[in-house]
Amino acid sequence: QVQLVESGGGLVQTGDSLRLSCTASGRTLSSYYMGWFRQAPGKEREFVARISPYLSARRYADSVKGRFTISRDNAKNTVYLQMNDLKPEDTAVYYCAADPKNSLVVTDLKAYDYWGQGTQVTVFS
Numbered sequence: 001q002v003q004l005v006e007s008g009g010g011l012v013q014t015g016d017s018l019r020l021s022c023t024a025s026g027r028t029l030s031s032y033y034m035g036w037f038r039q040a041p042g043k044e045r046e047f048v049a050r051i052s053p054y055l056s057a058r059r060y061a062d063s064v065k066g067r068f069t070i071s072r073d074n075a076k077n078t079v080y081l082q083m084n085d086l087k088p089e090d091t092a093v094y095y096c097a098a099d100p101k102n103s104l105v106v107t108d109l110k111a112y113d114y115w116g117q118g119t120q121v122t123v124f125s
Contacts, residue, residue: 002027002114004096009119012086016123020081022096022116029053030074033099035112036081038092038121045095047107049081059106063089086123093118 008020020036031053039045049070050059058070069082079096095118103111 002029002032002098004098004114004116006094006096006116006119009094009121011122011124014087014123014125016086017082017084018086018121020083020094020096020119020121022079022081024077024098028074029072029077029079029098031100033102033106034070034072034079035097035099035106036070036079037095037097037109038090039095039118040089040092043092045109048094050099050106051079052102061107083121086121088123088125091122093120 003025004022006022008018012018033052035050036048037045038048048061048064049068051070051072067085072079096116097112098114099112105111
């Protein structure tokens, strides 16, 4: 069993930056594909970014490409989401998730077996 805990959310202005962290306990994350998702009020949870375990191949949603960067530190069992140039439309609860299987449809919530509890990011203009 893997427990994931997100941190680093907050209230920021348009154009600011935040770095979210997702730390795991229970098992090492080094062999897991890790993803970040977000859910805005009244909307479905959506894919944000994903990183592979070994070569750190990355994939991003079009809405965050060029502004967000996903990274991992396997020694610390932690995955990060650096968010720059934040916009009000980035306001959401951000969740990290772990996929042990290298699922084909990486944007699908069902691909991920483990989820954190989420951290709130609010961007005001």
